Amino acid sequence: MLTDDAITEVVRRALREDAPWGDVTSEALIPVEATATASVVARESGVLSGTRVLLATAREVDPGIGVDVLAHDGERFAPGDELFRLRGSARSILRAERIALNLVQRLSGIATLTAEYVALTEGTRARIVDTRKTTPGLRALERDAVLAGGGRNxxxxxxxxxxxxxxxxxxxLAQGLTVTEALLAMKARLSHTTHVEVEVDRLDQIEAVLAAGVDTIMxxxxxxxxxxxxxxxVAGRALVEASGGVSLATVAEIARSGVDLISVGALTHSVRALDLGLDVSVDVPTPVGR
Structure with a gap:
């Protein structure tokens, strides 16, 4: 599960990278007392992920920023939909803008792509699952985005x-062991609770793997x-996972083969960030006497 500590670590690292010595532009141009209202608006349709990340970014920059959450993770949105509204210091909102958008755009892109794969496998037993092909340092966030899109981890x-x-x-095998012998020896060294999966690339390898009593065959x-x-x-003796050559064009046919799992590296390693924008309006103070 995605923890608050994991989110905070990512956000703090990103904020340090983006403004290690402050935001010189806003600090030179924007009065410290200026306040603003800003809306995160969808420029295209998709599935939302990253609500907790946006809230954490606002909190880290300035606890005084108020955030109205108008959509939630896993919900679909259309172009023009307002997803979040922020109120507070204009400098603080501008400071949080890029980090919040970068993360929410990427995570929503993952959720949206995952939802497309899941939709194409409806009516089959196959579950769409992610892989370890994630952005270094962002795995927990990206895995959570897969869940928001209806996939599994x-x-x-x-x-x-x-x-x-x-x-x-x-x-x-170079040491002279058979596949079954090697797997059985390995299992003897493992806890009984450890899940064991084995990859094969030919049909004639399956029986030797099954003879070792593995849990999943890829x-x-x-x-x-x-x-x-x-x-x-396999005939139900283990879970069956399909991997490799999976795309939006092929996933439906793969799912119809009867496999239990379809792992898709593209969910996280080559996803396109969605187009979300931050529309800011500066609050103009009412002149004294009016």
Missing amino acids: HRFSLSDAVLVKDNHLAIL LDNFAPDDLMAGVAL
């Missing part, structure tokens, strides 16, 4: 579960017909 880190890939197996870069054959071979 794969293992968070190398510490969370076993995922044996082709390079692992190549090293083991069918890597399988053609649709081979995915169906792989699902039939």
Whole structure:
């Protein structure tokens, strides 16, 4: 789960990067007493993610900034929709603007793309899951955005579960062990609660992996017909994950093969940030005597 501490760490690091010695432009131009109202407005349709990040950014810059949340994570929005409204110091709002928008735009892009993949798999058993192909330092935020889009999370880190890939197996086989022997020896060293997944790239590898009693088999870069054959071979003895070659153009056919999971690196590694804008209006004080 995305914790407040994880959000605060990202926001503080981003604010330090963006204005290590203050905002010289606003401090030179904007009177310290000036106040403003600002609206975060959608320029295109999408699915929102990053509400907690925006709130944390405003809080870190100036606890006096008031924020009205007009839409929530997981909700769809259309061009022109007002998502948030901020009120407070004009300098503070301008200081928070870029960091808040950068993060919310990217996270909403992830949520929106995830929702597209999920929609294309409706009516099948397949669940769309993310990968570790995330922006360094932003994994917790980006994984939360996948959830906002209706997707699921794969293992968070190398510490969370076993995922044996082709390079692992190549090293083991070079030592003279069979796949089944190597996997059984590995499982004997693990806690009984540790989930074990193994990647295969050919149908003839499946039985040897299943013989070790693994939890999930990843069918890597399988053609649709081979995915169906792989699902039939596994026959419910493990979860089946499809990986590789997944796009909006191919995901529906992959889902129809009967796999349980479809992992999509594109959800986080090549997503396009959505176009959101911040419209600011400066509050003009009423002259004395009126």
